[in-house]
Amino acid sequence: MPKYLATIGMEIHVELKTKSKMFCSCKNDMELDKKPNSNICEVCTAQPGTLPVPNKEAIKFVQLAGLAMNCNLLKDTKFDRKNYFYPDIPKGYQISQYDQPLCEKGELAINGKKVGITRIHLEEDTGKLTHPKGTSYSLVDFNRAGVPLMELVTEPDFETGEEAREFCQKLQQICRYIGISDADMEKGHMRCEANISVYPEGVDKLSGTKVEVKNINSFRFVQKAIEFEIERQIEALESGEKIIQETRGWDSVKNITVSQRVKETAADYRYFPEPDIPPMLFDDNYIENLKRELPELPANKKERFIKEYGLGESEAELLVSERDLANYFEETVSELEEKISCGEVKSAKEKLFKLTVNYLNTEIRKHLVESQEKISDIKITPENYAELIGILADGKINSSAAQVVLEEIYKNGGDPSQIIEEKNLAQMNDDGELEKIVDKILADNQASVDDYKSGKENAFKFLMGQVMKETKGKANPQSATEMLKNKLSQ
Ligand code: ZN
Numbered sequence: 268m269p270k271y272l273a274t275i276g277m278e279i280h281v282e283l284k285t286k287s288k289m290f291c292s293c294k295n296d297m298e299l300d301k302k303p304n305s306n307i308c309e310v311c312t313a314q315p316g317t318l319p320v321p322n323k324e325a326i327k328f329v330q331l332a333g334l335a336m337n338c339n340l341l342k343d344t345k346f347d348r349k350n351y352f353y354p355d356i357p358k359g360y361q362i363s364q365y366d367q368p369l370c371e372k373g374e375l376a377i378n379g380k381k382v383g384i385t386r387i388h389l390e391e392d393t394g395k396l397t398h399p400k401g402t403s404y405s406l407v408d409f410n411r412a413g414v415p416l417m418e419l420v421t422e423p424d425f426e427t428g429e430e431a432r433e434f435c436q437k438l439q440q441i442c443r444y445i446g447i448s449d450a451d452m453e454k455g456h457m458r459c460e461a462n463i464s465v466y467p468e469g470v471d472k473l474s475g476t477k478v479e480v481k482n483i484n485s486f487r488f489v490q491k492a493i494e495f496e497i498e499r500q501i502e503a504l505e506s507g508e509k510i511i512q513e514t515r516g517w518d519s520v521k522n523i524t525v526s527q528r529v530k531e532t533a534a535d536y537r538y539f540p541e542p543d544i545p546p547m548l549f550d551d552n553y554i555e556n557l558k559r560e561l562p563e564l565p566a567n568k569k570e571r572f573i574k575e576y577g578l579g580e581s582e583a584e585l586l587v588s589e590r591d592l593a594n595y596f597e598e599t600v601s602e603l604e605e606k607i608s609c610g611e612v613k614s615a616k617e618k619l620f621k622l623t624v625n626y627l628n629t630e631i632r633k634h635l636v637e638s639q640e641k642i643s644d645i646k647i648t649p650e651n652y653a654e655l656i657g658i659l660a661d662g663k664i665n666s667s668a669a670q671v672v673l674e675e676i677y678k679n680g681g682d683p684s685q686i687i688e689e690k691n692l693a694q695m696n697d698d699g700e701l702e703k704i705v706d707k708i709l710a711d712n713q714a715s716v717d718d719y720k721s722g723k724e725n726a727f728k729f730l731m732g733q734v735m736k737e738t739k740g741k742a743n744p745q746s747a748t749e750m751l752k753n754k755l756s757q
């Protein structure tokens with residue numbers, strides 16, 4: 268049996284979060300869409316005599332996405348009609364783009380591998396059909412009809428479901444960074460389709476028969492559906508069957524793909540230039556201005572964080588995963604720099620930055636997950652967070668006290684130094700006082716002292732615990748350890 272390999276290309280639709288729909292002035296707001304057919308007008312329901320007016324913001328959003336993925340932006344572009352009859356497209360055709368898309372020939376790297384982007388174009392979304400159980404009719408809701416939809420097509424550069432999933436996640440991150448969509452798959456903002464074929468090792472990677480898989484509604488299912496489909500095709504070929512070119516749907520209950528229909532080809536859609544919308548022409552000046560509007564992207568931000576703040580690869584990766592989190596970090600850093608320059612904080616920058624990242628990526632993340640909040644909802648201002656980090660780094664409190672303060676300001680906000688005073692959490696930095704307590708603990712626990720001296724290491728932990736308990740956790744653990752060790756060796 269030959270070894271089979273897979274070739275995968277992705278087609279991804281993303282709903283853009285513009286203020287209004289693609290060709291009319293209906294609001295583009297999912298919240299308004301709860302009641303069927305409440306957010307519609309003559310244009311998006313294709314009443315006779317109405318004309319589409321393109322949404323400038325949507326065009327700009329797609330071009331920004333193109334720039335973010337190193338695409339070539341076409342200066343001469345247009346809309347086309349894609350003809351197909353389906354009850355959820357009121358016009359009987361979809362306004363889309365065919366041979367002159369807004370963007371083409373880009374790339375996006377996942378884990379160091381470059382994935383080619385064939386094109387990114389703009390079109391309108393369809394309405395939604397529902398088939399009530401136990402009835403012989405279907406219902407149509409046009410609220411979604413005419414919502415701006417970005418379609419991105421990749422080169423067949425993926426070899427595994429995992430790579431395809433990573434790409435979709437990267438794309439979501441970029442959409443969020445540049446603010447064009449929340450790209451939430453569960454909410455249908457982002458819909459991924461995979462084109463999958465398999466071939467025996469050693470022949471042309473495009474020689475297999477392509478099968479399209481639709482209805483994938485989570486990142487996890489992107490990977491699962493592709494993995495299932497690769498297995499299915501290999502098994503079919505190995506048992507002598509032929510692969511049929513078709514569209515299959517992902518069944519997320521049974522975890523299988525199911526045949527839906529035999530795929531249309533471009534010729535079936537009878538594309539032609541949209542006669543109701545003139546071609547769109549862009550000059551260098553427009554494109555240059557757009558480039559200036561593009562915010563710093565996750566990959567660049569990560570590199571800069573590593574260089575500028577001396578962070579590790581994975582620390583930086585986690586920080587830039589969300590734009591708001593990265594911003595919060597940088598705001599805290601600038602507060603810390605101010606505190607250093609006015610002498611309020613004494614510790615070295617490297618130490619401060621490390622602590623800032625560590626607490627953000629662990630403690631704060633833990634609180635965010637528990638309360639299901641986003642970093643943008645947080646009650647801890649970057650100033651207060653910087654204050655806490657400074658106090659901790661300078662040894663005025665120990666890490667267990669820092670966690671108590673953090674929990675308090677996470678819940679109620681407020682000034683860390685005030686809370687430290689109120690809760691009497693300041694670290695005991697008076698060695699005389701600490702020595703008295705250590706002496707007392709040693710005197711009260713002669714048995715443990717003997718155990719330690721006879722080589723039982725655990726006795727030390729017990730004694731240390733007693734010291735921390737007696738000082739209500741305020742002893743500097745390092746000083747306490749040293750002092751205990753000294754006294755025990757005497
Ligand atoms: Zn409308």
Ligand code: MN
Nearest residue numbers: 280363390418
């Ligand atoms: Mn499409």
